[in-house]
């Protein structure tokens with residue numbers, strides 16, 4: 056009776072066309088955690104009614120991949136999401152259809168075909184602005200002092216629940232540091248991707264803690280996701 | 290001056306799941322407030338995760354926002370971490386769409402879904418800088434209104450509310466807001482408005498009623514003190530249910546909530562008169578939507594939300610008169626769109642093999658039954674028409690279909706319950722275990738688990754058990770211990786529920802106006818979020834009862850006579866007192882009552898309320914378990 060058994064979803068023959076979207080997350084959407092954000096994106100895709108490709112198997116679901124998580128509280132205009140369609144549509148049409156369904160604070164910047172592999176992501180760059188509890192110039196001087204330290208050791212919990220000391224100093228590249236009125240503005244490059252990931256708040260928390268500085272709202276913007284050679288990931 | 294938004298944002302990165310406090314979700318309605326005449330803050334007195342799952346809010350939110358010049362917004366109880374930060378930084382509790390403080394609204398409306406959320410109402414008002422006591426709120430403060438199932442006895446909460454909406458809200462909310470819009474234009478006072486509002490059917494203004502008490506502490510009289518107020522307030526019912534407003538958009542949260550899915554209401558009311566179940570009586574009569582209506586609403590919401598799951602909401606979905614056609618037609622759509630169809634309240638006795646197969650493809654999670662009582666005799670007492678044979682038959686089909694997890698829900702402390710009935714719970718679970726091992730190994734799933742979950746019975750108003758005493762904590766403990774003694778198989782897991790909050794629930798459910806000061810006192814002592822075990826402070830509550838000189842036993846553990854004036858007797862939920870008395874007597878005689886589909890039992894609801902089965906010829910006297 057084998058001929059009577061037809062799989063519920065015969066996705067096997069269905070063609071798959073890969074797409075990569077660059078999106079922005081900011082404003083009210085800043086407070087969505089990565090996990091929640093992935094679910095929100097899934098719903099945006101579903102609402103867009105694009106012919107989206109589902110994973111095969113017993114419990115098919117929309118295929119979406121996020122190569123790099125964006126920490127809660129950080130804005131970005133360079134985030135990446137990969138997905139696939141069952142039909143070839145123009146990139147502009149896909150961008151438009153997705154864009155229409157995005158809530159405030161989420162924007163689809165562009166859609167293209169993937170060039171690089173996720174594993175090629177090595178760095179990310181950030182703009183950081185904050186108003187310290189001490190005068191901006193004094194804070195900047197302290198920052199420069201901080202950056203000329205031999206070592207910056209932070210505590211890191213291991214899986215065995217012991218605490219390791221890790222030196223993060225070698226991983227921090229400061230692109231610029233200056234004052235802007237009452238604010239301090241920093242630009243830095245930090246490791247990102249599968250192998251090693253360093254978040255801005257780890258660096259800043261270490262700084263604030265060491266000098267006992269407090270701050271009012273801190274604005275962090277991811278400006279670039281980069282390869283080993285410094286080029287943008289596309 | 291920083292804007293509210295900036296002030297709020299400064300706190301967000303310091304709290305858990307901040308996306309709950311800043312709005313901006315898909316489907317949330319933002320209007321230009323300079324063009325709005327009436328502003329309504331719909332408050333759910335529990336956290337965002339719980340409140341956002343609530344269907345009534347979605348309906349009334351959409352309904353009011355249909356009017357261009359009305360704006361309905363949402364507000365929830367903040368978690369402890371955020372509430373503390375709000376207080377520390379002098380930020381008043383605000384609504385999520387405009388981020389404006391609640392005190393700037395015309396109406397602040399709360400839905401009272403369960404007794405243990407009462408104190409959150411006080412806490413939310415206070416966080417918003419609104420005086421909690423109605424008599425302390427001047428004309429500059431919003432009108433505080435309440436609705437939801439608990440307002441069938443709102444008496445313990447009358448100190449805190451200006452007005453209650455009794456029954457279903459779709460029509461009366463519109464009438465109330467229209468009246469307000471007109472009177473606001475004329476510059477009327479709050480009192481003048483309330484005096485007009487009581488003329489709307491379903492509107493209850495507690496300050497217009499005086500309550501007197503007998504020497505033994507029971508209520509003597511409840512009488513209106515102004516001529517406009519009716520002696521009895523009758524609940525509102527949507528007679529034309531198929532055409533009632535239903536939202537075409539939901540607010541889709543960013544964070545995960547309890548029920549994170551599209552929901553379509555398929556029917557309202559219930560045909561089964563389970564005697565312990567308040568919902569089964571206060572939502573009568575049974576009305577349903579046409580398949581096409583349901584299908585359109587499903588499609589519309591799935592498209593707008595992008596949810597991957599849709600659930601059918603009702604007290605008992607399988608009682609839809611065309612359940613099989615309905616499911617086939619829905620499954621066609623949902624399968625095509627790869628959407629999961631969830632059927633949370635499917636009854637086992639109409640659970641055909643065919644139906645099981647249909648939903649098996651979308652739901653592999655496990656099987657749940659609510660026999661509620663361990664023996665047939667006690668199930669007859671509570672009129673739960675579910676037989677052991679039916680349970681076992683369905684379990685067999687399920688085991689043969691590869692299921693291996695069965696959850697059984699029971700209540701302890703039901704009227705006329707004996708220790709034999711309690712032992713019956715263990716025996717029933719054992720039979721399910723034995724049955725599993727009878728099913729051939731190749732067919733059944735691996736790793737059988739039968740779980741028994743027991744809750745303590747809480748007698749509720751507007752049920753045949755409203756006269757019954759609740760078991761004392763000692764009695765419940767004895768029954769719990771007896772149950773555990775009778776469970777011998779390792780495959781059976783028993784979980785019993787905290788008894789303490791059901792005492793409080795029982796007191797508040799059937800309480801009178803004198804409990805207002807206990808609630809106030811307990812809240813002052815820091816009692817709120819009582820529905821959360823980690824925040825429930827039973828000792829503080831008991832102190833509050835002591836200080837107010839109020840005995841919980843008077844409310845919870847006393848048998849009430851049929852002719853006692855109930856604190857809620859000025860509210861009419863259409864089911865007659867005589868019917869409840871008759872049902873109570875039949876319960877004690879362990880006689881069942883047929884369901885509305887088998888034949889009307891004359892509960893008192895008139896045909897014009899749109900019930901599918903109401904108004905058929907019946908003879909109440911001839912109605913008995915033989916049917």
Ligand code: SF4
Nearest residue numbers: 885889890892902903
């Ligand atoms: S009037 Fe009859 S059919 Fe209608 S709800 Fe009451 S018992 Fe059921």
